[in-house]
Amino acid sequence: MPNRSTDELFQLIKSLEKSEKRNFKLFIKRASGDDDLKIVQLFDALDKMDEYDEDSLLKKNKAIKKQQLSNMKAHLSKQILASLRTLNDDKNVEMQLNEQMAYARILHSKGLYLQSLKMLDKIKQLAYSHNQNTSLLLALELEKKIELLHITRSIKDKAESLSEEVEIVNNHISLQNKLSNLTLQLYGWYIRLGHVRDEKDVTAIELFFKTNLPNVKDLELSFYEKLYLYQAYSWYNFILQDLRMFYRYTQKWLDVFIAHPEMQKVEPVLFIKAFHNLLSAHFDTNNFEKFNEVLEQFETFSKSKIAESSANIGIQVFMYLYTAKINKHFLEGTFTEGITLVPYIEEKLEEYKLHVDTHRVLVFYYKIACLYFGSGDNEKAIDYLNKIINRKSDLRTDLQCYARLLHLIAHYELGNDDLLEYLLKSVYRFMANMKNLSIVEEAIFSFLKKSFKLSPAKVLVEFRKLKNQLEKLENNPLETRSFLYLDIKAWLESKIRNVPVQVVRRERFLERK
Template sequence: MTKAEKRNFKLFATRAGATTDNKFIRLFDAIDKSPAPEDSLLVKQLSITSGKLSNLKRHLYQQVLTSLRLIYINKEIDIELRQQIDFTRILYGKGHYLDSLRLLERAKLTAVKHNQDLLHLEILEFQKLIEARHVTLSRQVDNKMDLLLKESTECNQSVLNNSELFNINIQVHGLYIEHGHSRTAEELAENEEFWTNTQKRMARKGPSDYTFHQKINRSQATMWFHYIQLDFREALDDAVEASNMFYLNPQMMVKDPDLYLRCLYYVSMLGYLTKDETTVRRNVTKMDKFLNGDDVLLNGNSRQLGETYLNLSRFNHLFMTGDHEEAYQLSQKILAQHTLGEFLPSSHRWALFLFKFAAACFLVKRFDEALDYLNEIINMRSGIFREDLLINTRLLHALCNFELTNYSLVDYHLNSVSRLLNRSKETAQVHKLSVSGLRRLLKTPIAEHQQVYTVLQEEINSVADQAFERKALIYLDLNWWLNSKQ
């Protein structure tokens, strides 16, 4: 909790004559002052039994959530709408049917304005219930019931379409997670057939009839399909189309900042893969402006997510422009924020940052420091979820040891790297070539290394025109390493 949230809780907890002597307030203070409170110490400090402590914790948790809800009720439109619906149910329970309908009508307009389809449908269903069970003044309005039923039918179909498009988006994304990119002609044809069948499910309505979230999900599903097929340029166009939806509906930046930031990151990432420096730079600027501007009040999760996307995109842009020293300085800044607890991404995303740190160190020839970051990734208890990250980590680890002339360690680690490459679906030909090249270097006298570098460069260039190989070279810049040996 932030300081403001804690202060608000204390004001909320001491309302209506309550005092700071209340045990749940004392429990809050005890937990707040201790970095890692233990139950045994809390029991002793509050003079209660362990059984009462559990009940007290549960009560405190409920009070904290209620306090936070009061803070965010005017900042999160869905929380505000749910409160309005709750109010209408209370009024309905007291027999004030007309007041309930008036409040529901106002809430419905807000739901439509902010693309809250599910809450819109819930409001319509409650309106229908009141109209069906009670005699109201609505019957005096011409076609009132017909219009309500028509709106309900359209909203119900919209919710169904939105759910199905969201499912398709997740399904196509899941296809990439499970099977990766299409590498062979058979895989390309199989995924093309899958997409053709998916398109039939998406063609129930014309694109112009889709709502905001339906258009986003449709564009992102198409983006993932093109990404799977290694058509990064088409995928970039789809990502741009999704992000542009927010400029046509600017209120959605406030309503769903996480989705907006994710859309910007997809554009930035695909711009990096297509070597479109202008696109990456523009989106870095957009993310920075959005995160540090005063137009949108971001919660902790949105800010953490935004900082993650922004910093990853900054690294990509610096690597693209060859500003390696600036990339190293950025790594030191982020590491300091992480040490202070100001920047704490998930373990998987932190592994991505550690690799970026190591890559920056490698590019400025700080090989010992790079090994520290790479060892931290390899030894992470949570494990690495992305095989391409693990492959690049292992290979960069071998390259750093080679540069430090730790030849025995390189020879030892190359065996495990080879086993990883043989079983992974993310293995590129350039990965295998780099391993074979390092083996040749270990067996060749230092005076003859130049010839090995030249041959390895030619081998990599012979496959570099393939999309999957280009992607591998972008994330592990073997060409830079080889060029530095010329």
């Protein structure tokens, strides 16, 4: 697991593409003072390092003194960011608007009020067309200031129309902020706790959502207001495990981007996330045809100019595209075939280790472990599950719990009887402490405890009993989570029939086709 406490400047340099590094060198040459030549040396030294090591840096670069290093790094960071701004100004709407606002203010400070107003008109048009309400408000406030302080011979009733326009934009910004805050808080809830575990959780999340959801009835919503509203409902229903409503709002989330294609370039990461969540909704509901249809759309997008426009967007596409590809193998029951994706995923996780968050890495490890478990390679499954279990993290307690449960079952499959008694107590205690024990998990633990003392024939009877017991719980909303994380029914059927898990999954898939 990558160490994320590395140097920030080192991270910045390692995030640069070849064209950006070349642009930085050209940018520095235009000034080429002594200080700038020294920071180029520092840049090159850091660029050559695989891991940040300050002692090694100073030892190999005698011209760089330890007492100067802090100031040099600050100066280098500032220059890199300045060079990136010149390179990316035309790609980012917000940066364009910020630059034009700076020009409008300069014109205003020079007393060129009419020229400043012309610039503000251009800013407003660009902001309106790309739903950038904050930039629009800044432009309106400067326009107000000019109208208040100077005679511009502007159109009649300008003051009233400006005031009304500011009021409308302020209302949109306020609503947008409330909805985006709600979305962020719900996402934070899910990252910390996962799905609801009991009626107490259900009551808490329902109360929180209803208390914080703004009244949007009868309002004409802007792009961002719709986007954050659909995101909020998506996370809310996902946490509640209401998969039908989760699908409905993830579809709306994607649809708002389809209705506003210009915003795909402005908010590419949220567009990518819309694909990911809609794919997850189809996966969770076993809707293979729709899953395949959306995956094809996502793969087409992954080759578009937007998807290839920056390293960050490329990383997001990789993460969600390969999550979906693994999920496709789960749906099809082709676990062994899915394992062929693992070397490439590992290679990319190493390449992107400074940029991929811990939560996403752990999800990949769990999914890879499930691929190996489903294909019958329990030892490799345990290797990946250990990467989750041994990672100290307060993220996704549910992921930590199910990793331990699958780890226990994998050891059961291997017949590691000397470990099982200890693991049973350890995993049960962990899940109980995390308040993560549902009826399904309690039933699994009860079965595993009994199985030690039973003959093979009697174990088979208990497998059938457990399968029947769990089938009755499938439609219980509070038990949905257990079946999403671990296809325990497929495992039980595989034990009853003495076939690999992937055979059971494959037969299910072929029956549905």
